[in-house]
Amino acid sequence: MFMVTIDRDKCDGCAACADACPAGILGMLDDGKADVTGEAYDCMGCETCVATCPNECYTVTEV
Incomplete structure (x- = not known):
């Protein structure tokens, strides 16, 4: 199982x-920022989120 973490800042x-x-x-x-929906x-x-994000917002870890 994997967990995606987003630095919304x-x-x-x-x-x-x-x-x-x-x-x-x-x-x-609604605030215009990405999240796990x-x-x-x-x-x-x-x-894919890590590779696609231009602002390096994502971390994916195996849990």
């Missing part, structure tokens, strides 16, 4: 991560 709301996440667990909140346990650990 670094997020500028570009939505690249939400568009790219193959598990569909990332989305944009789906089931966190559905994270596949692919690190």
Whole structure:
């Protein structure tokens, strides 16, 4: 199982991560920042969010 962590202070709301996440667990909140909006346990650990985010907001760890 994997856990994705988002540093929302670094997020500028570009939505690249939400568009790219193959598990569909990332989305944009009303404040314009990304967050885990789906089931966190559905994270596949692919690190697409890490590779896509221009602001290095993401960390994926195996738990």
